[in-house]
Amino acid sequence: MLNFKHDIPTKLYFGEGQIKKLASSLERFGKNVLLVYGGGSIKKIGLYDEVIKILKENNFNITECDGVDPNPRITTVERGVRLCKEHDINVVLAVGGGSTIDCAKAIAVGRYYEGKDLWEMVKTSWHLAKALPLVDILTLSATGSEFDAGGVITNMDTNEKLGAVYTYPSVSICDPTYTFSVSKYQTAAGSADIMSHIFECYFSRTMDSDLSDGIAETVLKSVMKNCKIALKDPTNYSARANLMADASVACSGIPGYGKQETGWPCHAMEHELSAYYDITHGVGLAILTIRWMRHILNKDVTATERFVKFAKNVMGLSGDDERALAFAGIDALENYFKETGIPMTLTELGIDDKYFEAMAAHANVDGYLKDAFVALTNEDIVEIYKACL
Amino acid sequence: MLNFKHDIPTKLYFGEGQIKKLASSLERFGKNVLLVYGGGSIKKIGLYDEVIKILKENNFNITECDGVDPNPRITTVERGVRLCKEHDINVVLAVGGGSTIDCAKAIAVGRYYEGKDLWEMVKTSWHLAKALPLVDILTLSATGSEFDAGGVITNMDTNEKLGAVYTYPSVSICDPTYTFSVSKYQTAAGSADIMSHIFECYFSRTMDSDLSDGIAETVLKSVMKNCKIALKDPTNYSARANLMADASVACSGIPGYGKQETGWPCHAMEHELSAYYDITHGVGLAILTIRWMRHILNKDVTATERFVKFAKNVMGLSGDDERALAFAGIDALENYFKETGIPMTLTELGIDDKYFEAMAAHANVDGYLKDAFVALTNEDIVEIYKACL
Numbered sequence: 069m070l071n072f073k074h075d076i077p078t079k080l081y082f083g084e085g086q087i088k089k090l091a092s093s094l095e096r097f098g099k100n101v102l103l104v105y106g107g108g109s110i111k112k113i114g115l116y117d118e119v120i121k122i123l124k125e126n127n128f129n130i131t132e133c134d135g136v137d138p139n140p141r142i143t144t145v146e147r148g149v150r151l152c153k154e155h156d157i158n159v160v161l162a163v164g165g166g167s168t169i170d171c172a173k174a175i176a177v178g179r180y181y182e183g184k185d186l187w188e189m190v191k192t193s194w195h196l197a198k199a200l201p202l203v204d205i206l207t208l209s210a211t212g213s214e215f216d217a218g219g220v221i222t223n224m225d226t227n228e229k230l231g232a233v234y235t236y237p238s239v240s241i242c243d244p245t246y247t248f249s250v251s252k253y254q255t256a257a258g259s260a261d262i263m264s265h266i267f268e269c270y271f272s273r274t275m276d277s278d279l280s281d282g283i284a285e286t287v288l289k290s291v292m293k294n295c296k297i298a299l300k301d302p303t304n305y306s307a308r309a310n311l312m313a314d315a316s317v318a319c320s321g322i323p324g325y326g327k328q329e330t331g332w333p334c335h336a337m338e339h340e341l342s343a344y345y346d347i348t349h350g351v352g353l354a355i356l357t358i359r360w361m362r363h364i365l366n367k368d369v370t371a372t373e374r375f376v377k378f379a380k381n382v383m384g385l386s387g388d389d390e391r392a393l394a395f396a397g398i399d400a401l402e403n404y405f406k407e408t409g410i411p412m413t414l415t416e417l418g419i420d421d422k423y424f425e426a427m428a429a430h431a432n433v434d435g436y437l438k439d440a441f442v443a444l445t446n447e448d449i450v451e452i453y454k455a456c457l
Numbered sequence: 458m459l460n461f462k463h464d465i466p467t468k469l470y471f472g473e474g475q476i477k478k479l480a481s482s483l484e485r486f487g488k489n490v491l492l493v494y495g496g497g498s499i500k501k502i503g504l505y506d507e508v509i510k511i512l513k514e515n516n517f518n519i520t521e522c523d524g525v526d527p528n529p530r531i532t533t534v535e536r537g538v539r540l541c542k543e544h545d546i547n548v549v550l551a552v553g554g555g556s557t558i559d560c561a562k563a564i565a566v567g568r569y570y571e572g573k574d575l576w577e578m579v580k581t582s583w584h585l586a587k588a589l590p591l592v593d594i595l596t597l598s599a600t601g602s603e604f605d606a607g608g609v610i611t612n613m614d615t616n617e618k619l620g621a622v623y624t625y626p627s628v629s630i631c632d633p634t635y636t637f638s639v640s641k642y643q644t645a646a647g648s649a650d651i652m653s654h655i656f657e658c659y660f661s662r663t664m665d666s667d668l669s670d671g672i673a674e675t676v677l678k679s680v681m682k683n684c685k686i687a688l689k690d691p692t693n694y695s696a697r698a699n700l701m702a703d704a705s706v707a708c709s710g711i712p713g714y715g716k717q718e719t720g721w722p723c724h725a726m727e728h729e730l731s732a733y734y735d736i737t738h739g740v741g742l743a744i745l746t747i748r749w750m751r752h753i754l755n756k757d758v759t760a761t762e763r764f765v766k767f768a769k770n771v772m773g774l775s776g777d778d779e780r781a782l783a784f785a786g787i788d789a790l791e792n793y794f795k796e797t798g799i800p801m802t803l804t805e806l807g808i809d810d811k812y813f814e815a816m817a818a819h820a821n822v823d824g825y826l827k828d829a830f831v832a833l834t835n836e837d838i839v840e841i842y843k844a845c846l
Binding site: 069076078079080081083084276278279282286293306309313317325 | 458459460461462463464465466467468469470471472473474475665666667668671672674675676678679682683694695698699702703706714715
């Protein structure tokens with residue numbers, strides 16, 4: 069087991085009705101609130117009205133920053149930072165899914181960024197000490213942004229989607245009932261995102277971190293079980309609650325404690341797809357994950373042991389032929405993704421091979437993925453992209 | 458899944474050599490340090506000298522509070538609080554196992570207690586807001602005190618051992634190499650303590666908290682595997698590291714998230730044993746756990762489902778007869794405890810039935826254990842104690 073640091077200051081209020089904690093969570097930071105949200109979904113479920121009512125009843129001054137896109141744009145961050153400065157904002161309140169929270173994190177840090185170009189901040193300033201405090205109300209079980217410090221921002225002008233470490237939320241309000249209306253497509257895509265966060269840690273060369281591996285396997289099994297229930301019965305509280313808890317843990321860093329870093333290869337490859345084609349992150353991840361798994365298992369026989377562990381402990385398979393068992397685990401995972409109804413090829417998303425080489429070069433800049441579970445060259449990445457067609 | 462709050466502010470530095478973080482962890486609180494420790498074990502392994510060297514090199518003023526007993530006494534807490542006031546202490550540094558950290562927590566909170574009788578504080582003031590900051594260096598994988606807010610203090614005059622919520626450590630330094638010299642007996646007893654923290658949450662009426670249950674099962678399997686390795690090979694880093702991580706998670710509250718509270722029946726019963734006879738906490742827990750399990754499974758057939766889950770997922774058993782499988786899981790656990798070499802009867806510890814009724818009455822004061830997984834009356838508790846002879 070390798071050394072690690074656990075340092076997550078976020079307070080989670082988890083469960084139905086936890087919005088009762090909103091006013092007291094904001095209060096200690098001040099009265100001027102920047103309310104960050106996306107499109108109409110929080111209005112459709114009545115959450116927007118509820119939040120406004122609570123804020124007004126408690127005499128907060130509200131400035132709105134709406135229209136955050138699913139892959140949040142640097143232009144929205146720029147707008148949010150301007151609003152923070154103009155309205156002397158004390159605390160940022162994000163209401164929405166991971167994109168909204170990511171955008172709010174970049175705004176919270178951007179408020180104190182001393183440079184002129186906020187895209188430069190995203191590209192270079194991964195650990196910025198000073199940020200506005202952030203409170204969020206989660207409405208989608210997927211990215212885990214409610215329980216980590218990371219955020220991903222897209223620049224459509226430069227075709228770049230970059231992950232950066234921004235700031236932890238002070239408080240996250242996680243009420244599973246806010247996810248009852250999430251569509252089947254987004255439920256399945258969000259679940260694939262949760263699982264990918266686990267895969268990126270689970271497939272590592274460190275074999276003796278029993279607790280991390282057990283948590284990882286637990287989350288994977290729970291997501292597959294509860295996603296299926298939620299797809300059939302969208303207002304099943306237990307299923308939605310389990311998915312929400314899984315999402316928060318999956319991206320917290322905890323499933324990777326004590327394990328060798330992998331560079332998160334599927335995320336690196338997917339960010340290129342989203343940057344070029346603005347696709348749904350979780351769908352891109354599911355498509356890539358299966359091909360990445362088969363590619364590395366074919367490339368490196370020493371990967372077999374970990375895939376056998378996955379096949380047995382997560383997919384519930386058994387068998388004497390280890391190589392066959394390893395591949396069978398991947399097949400079973402592909403079947404699960406298919407059953408959830410998400411597209412499983414890039415062709416279905418209207419993507420061809422036009423930019424694969426440029427995307428591979430950017431995903432692997434400076435040989436970034438040489439330290440992955442199985443090292444990836446640009447050629448490997450292009451092959452993986454092609455297998456996704 | 459029930460509502461829960463996650464709010465653990467402790468920063469963990471985990472792994473070999475993390476003592477390098479000691480000076481910076483203390484520095485921000487001030488220069489006057491109360492060093493709390495037990496007997497000779499930290500001197501024997503050279504840790505005392507190392508700590509003193511670091512503190513002196515960094516110009517801290519050291520006041521020592523040594524001689525903390527395995528079941529820490531209110532008299533030591535009183536002495537520590539006096540030292541804090543006399544020496545204008547800024548931060549408490551605990552170096553040792555759970556007893557030392559528990560005692561240090563009580564001192565940290567006691568520093569600001571306004572009453573005159575610190576035992577009154579233990580008995581009544583479970584949530585005290587103000588405390589001196591606390592940093593600890595852990596030397597035993599057992600209580601999880603390094604990652605929770607609780608502490609247990611004993612009053613030998615009144616035969617009382619009481620758990621109270623005190624304060625979270627600011628920083629815990631968890632270096633598995635400090636546990637290399639822990640005896641076989643203490644390794645096994647500590648492992649039983651870790652497992653008991655899990656059992657107290659795992660055996661609950663909430664059946665749909667998949668993540669909590671998966672983490673619980675993971676910790677139990679990891680402890681059984683790694684305790685056996687550590688007993689054979691005490692300096693096996695991987696085994697010691699897994700045990701240390703398991704200990705921190707087990708008592709953190711996380712394995713109980715979303716689950717109905719149980720009142721921790723085995724701890725309630727064991728605290729009476731320790732208070733009357735000053736036995737090793739983990740040993741008392743192991744002895745009680747087996748009899749408690751059999752008693753409640755006999756008493757309440759609806760407990761079967763959970764015991765079957767335990768038998769299958771933790772003990773790796775299978776079978777069609779659910780009642781038989783449930784009891785077989787308990788037998789397998791008893792065999793595991795026996796293999797680790799700890800006494801499995803109270804008679805071996807020189808305990809007879811003299812105080813069983815008084816202990817039962819105190820453990821179950823105001824019908825405290827009526828909300829346990831299976832409700833316990835005073836008569837149930839006496840029967841469980843008797844089965845331990």
